Amino acid sequence: MTTKFxxxxxxxxxxxxxxxxxxxxGFCFSQNAEEKxxxxxxxxxxxxxxxxxxxxxxxVGNLLxxxxxxxxxxxxxxxxxxxGVDLTVEQGYEAARLTGINQLxxxxxxxxxxxxxxxxxxxxxxxxxxxxxxxxxxVMNGYSDLMVQVFGEKGKHARSSVGMCSLPFGIAVEVEMVxxxxx
Numbered sequence: 001m002t003t004k005f006x007x008x009x010x011x012x013x014x015x016x017x018x019x020x021x022x023x024x025x026g027f028c029f030s031q032n033a034e035e036k037x038x039x040x041x042x043x044x045x046x047x048x049x050x051x052x053x054x055x056x057x058x059x060v061g062n063l064l065x066x067x068x069x070x071x072x073x074x075x076x077x078x079x080x081x082x083x084g085v086d087l088t089v090e091q092g093y094e095a096a097r098l099t100g101i102n103q104l105x106x107x108x109x110x111x112x113x114x115x116x117x118x119x120x121x122x123x124x125x126x127x128x129x130x131x132x133x134x135x136x137x138x139v140m141n142g143y144s145d146l147m148v149q150v151f152g153e154k155g156k157h158a159r160s161s162v163g164m165c166s167l168p169f170g171i172a173v174e175v176e177m178v179x180x181x182x183x
Contacts, residue, residue: 031151031152031153031154033115033117033150033151034114034115036149036151037104040149042101042150044108045101045102046109047106047108047110048069048102048105048106050067054067055067056109056110057106057107057110059110059181062180062181062182063178063179063180064107064110064111064178064179064180065176065177066106066107066177066178068124068126068175068176069099069102069103069106069174070095070099070102070167070168070169070171070172070173070174071094071095071098071102071172071173072098072102078170078171078172079091079094079095079171079172079173080169080170080171080172081128081170081172082129082130083095083128083129083133083135083172084129084130084132084135085130087172089138089139091172092127092138092139092142092172093138093139093142094142095139095142095171095173096125096139096140096141096173097142097145097146099142099143099174099175100146101146103143103175104146107179116181117151117154117179117181118181118182119154119157119179119180120147120151120155120156120157120177121158122158122159122177123140123143123147123157123158123159123175123178124159124177125139125159125160125162125174125175126162126163126164126173126174126175127139127140127161127162128164128165128170128172128174129164130163131165133163136163137161139161139173140159140161144159157177
């Protein structure tokens with residue numbers, strides 16, 4: 001009887017140690033987004049100024065709604081064309097990733113510190129593509145993968161990936177985002 005009790009006690013203690021050493025630190029120490037950008041060697045550009053009568057972001061309570069941005073390079077040029085016609089899925093992925101970097105620049109400009117992001121909530125990805133193209137989600141993974149790399153678990157989000165017959169200025173990708181931020 002004592003042996004069985006000691007065996008159960010040992011089993012419970014092992015589980016407790018596992019929780020304390022492996023699980024709990026993940027909850028206590030969230031990923032530092034600013035440090036992660038440095039580690040990934042990503043330098044954020046200056047947030048783009050809207051080209052029409054809108055703003056980059058609107059805050060309602062602790063939600064920040066970001067206007068659509070596209071794959072604008074630091075020199076001001078855009079990745080343009082239809083994915084699946086003019087661009088490969090891989091080039092579309094890179095365009096979506098670049099769009100994510102541009103959205104991070106907007107977040108940084110709005111919040112001052114990316115560590116104020118509590119959660120990436122919702123992403124709407126619009127892919128400039130032909131009607132026959134069906135790999136929108138593979139393209140948008142470029143954006144989603146970046147958010148998870150930068151924010152860890154807080155970067156996982158709900159997402160829609162849709163095809164469009166055209167996008168402004170012929171850009172390959174446009175993405176809107178909703179972010180929960182610290183009060």
